[in-house]
Amino acid sequence: MNSINFQKEFTLKQGLLFVVSGPSGAGKSLMCQEYIKKNPKTLLSISETTRKPRKNEINGREYYFIDEELFSKRVNEDYYLEYAGKFQNHYGTPKKPITQALKEGRDVILEIEPQGAAQVRKAFPSVISIFVLPISTNELIKQIKGRKTETEEQINLRLSDLQKEIEQIRFYDYIIINRFGHLKESVKLLEDIAQSERCSVKRILKQKEGKNE
Ligand code: 5GP
Numbered sequence: 001m002n003s004i005n006f007q008k009e010f011t012l013k014q015g016l017l018f019v020v021s022g023p024s025g026a027g028k029s030l031m032c033q034e035y036i037k038k039n040p041k042t043l044l045s046i047s048e049t050t051r052k053p054r055k056n057e058i059n060g061r062e063y064y065f066i067d068e069e070l071f072s073k074r075v076n077e078d079y080y081l082e083y084a085g086k087f088q089n090h091y092g093t094p095k096k097p098i099t100q101a102l103k104e105g106r107d108v109i110l111e112i113e114p115q116g117a118a119q120v121r122k123a124f125p126s127v128i129s130i131f132v133l134p135i136s137t138n139e140l141i142k143q144i145k146g147r148k149t150e151t152e153e154q155i156n157l158r159l160s161d162l163q164k165e166i167e168q169i170r171f172y173d174y175i176i177i178n179r180f181g182h183l184k185e186s187v188k189l190l191e192d193i194a195q196s197e198r199c200s201v202k203r204i205l206k207q208k209e210g211k212n213e
Contacts, residue, residue, distance in 0.1 A: 010204050015042075015107040016197055017098070017124055018190075019117045022132030023165050024158040025144035027178045029062075031132060031186045032111050038187060039194075042107040045098060048074070051089035054149040082112065082119035087157050091116070107194065114168035121171070126206065128197055130190070131172040135179055137162070143180065 022028045036044045048064045050071050059065050066074075071090045075083060081099075083092030093110055101108050110120065120127050134140045140162070144155050169175065174193055178186045197203060 012207055015102045015105050017127045018109045019120055019127055019129040020111045021114050021117050023162050025140050026132045026134050028132040032109050034183055034187045035190050043101040045093055045110045047091050047093050049091045082116040084115040086113050129172040130174045131169050132176050132178050
């Protein structure tokens, strides 16, 4: 019998692409940052936005903060993997770092809202999409108000968007209920999802057939 290296044969060569969405204040950023700390090979994509930085944000860390003119130029140049307008601002994911990392076998996380997630699903049907929710709306309101980074008007805008976002859950693969104060639990769930996706026969065979886009 010919020698076969099963490990080589049945291991994903490309990285996994994750989309993480959820209402503002659900704690998804913290969860993703904590995940990256534990899994430093994974790339957490840094989006570009026309939103003004909050007082604790640094250009190049949370976002690249750019103006509307540059944003439109980038849209026309097909620079973004996806982009969306949200809360009177624009947000976009630069395409190159993502495709490069996936090719190198690194996993990638995009923390983006549902309109963007839908565009990514079209471009990469193999994307794994995760919706993060807090335990309750009361918890969510407490979190948004507690972080004191938005005006009352901005808070109301974010809360009024909640119902619309929740209606999008059916398009996602997984839900993580993020219990505040139990960050480790949520990160562990994300790790478990990643592990099981790496063992998915469907996924492995699709990639072998070159259908992983
Ligand atoms: P925030 O202004 O609170 O940082 O983000 C507002 C919303 O925009 C969040 O739901 C966040 O996930 C989403 N977002 C951030 N970056 C991107 C992006 O590049 N594309 C899309 N579609 N949404 C993004």
